[in-house]
Amino acid sequence: MAEKRIRVLVAKPGLDGHDRGAKVIARSLRDAGMEVIYTGLRQTPEQIVAAAIQEDVDVVAMSLLSGAHNHLFPKVVELLKEKNAEDILVLGGGVIPEADIPFLKERGIAEIFTPGTPTGKVVKFIRDKIGEKV
């Protein structure tokens, strides 16, 4: 049997055009042996959730630098729940103030990674949560 691979959707919700962080994460997840589906800029939560379902991903990782995280991240979690896909792990990254993190976690975002996070930490977090060796 071919081995199962961890599939991750890397998405950029919101209106900012800064995708360097998203690309760095995409690249390091690739180097960790994961299949990364990259959606491109300015995706609505509805588009992200539709893509996540079609691609049967294990993880949705969002990067956002526009400040709209308190609205957009929880919206993705809600829409996944509506589609009976709440088992998909949702992660957030970007310039997120410390003070907002507890709120986001309460709303179902599993972890928030702020600038300066070593990429290995993100890889480890995903592997631990998805519970598979790659």
Place this chain on the structure above:
Amino acid sequence: MELVQRARQGDRRALARLITLVENEAPEAVEALQELYLFTGKAQVIGITGPPGSGKSTLTDKLVKELRKEKKKVAVIAVDPTSPFTGGAILGDRIRMSDLNLDEDVYIRSMGTRGSLGGLSAATSAATKVLDACDFDYVFIETVGVGQSEVDIVKAADTTIVVMVPGLGDDIQAIKAGILEIGDFFVVNKADRDGANRVALELRMMLDLNEQKLVWQPPVLMSVANQNQGIAEIVAGIKDHFTYLKESGELAIKRRERLEKELLEIVSKKIYRQIADKVQREGKLKQYLDSLMKKETDPYTLVKVILQDVIKT
């Protein structure tokens, strides 16, 4: 299988999960494909191939949108390369198709090649069958960006479109063997650039050199996909080709040949796995390799021994 029923009723999550099972060669995939086989054969499978950056994804996006005007259900499998070193992949073809995400009658799936070298992944054909059986009218397969010899797409598609762009080389490139022999259609994309007419001319000249006069003469079309130019003509061509395939009987011949290959492939995979498992399980592999290294025997003699061993049990 419940998953199969749900997928056929339009549950996208179930469909996506089925394709994952097929991709991972999970044991449940066999059961699913057994049930689905009965429902296959209606969709037209269209391969889109061509060099990296020739605009395959943008063109696919536009072709899907054109077919959606007629309310056709359309699926896309987009293949991108898997890293041979880490097994990871960045699958980025969706970027060009993101307006299609919210269309309930369009399904897009990205796949890594996972070690296959022919421009597709090993599971692409099986995934195509799943989509066909789930009542999509058209299934597009976008290959990885190809060079000259990645031609697996002809084994999976009814209609193969080769996308070319101006500026890739002189006319001798066009008479080489490989991807230029497999097109049922050629599309010169980015036709607003210098040299597009020349590429089209060279392709037509190459096609005129075909010794046997084919009934289907592959048309050479021009497009500027990102400006939606030439798209309606390509869609018309796709339909013409399918009509031709059906009326000439070639579709049946093609599909029969494909079934033969697939059947034999499944058989050989299964036999291989049984033998390899057995040799490894009984710890004989190490022993065999030791004796080969010491030149006590040769591989051909050993193969006979291994096969006889399997037949006995």
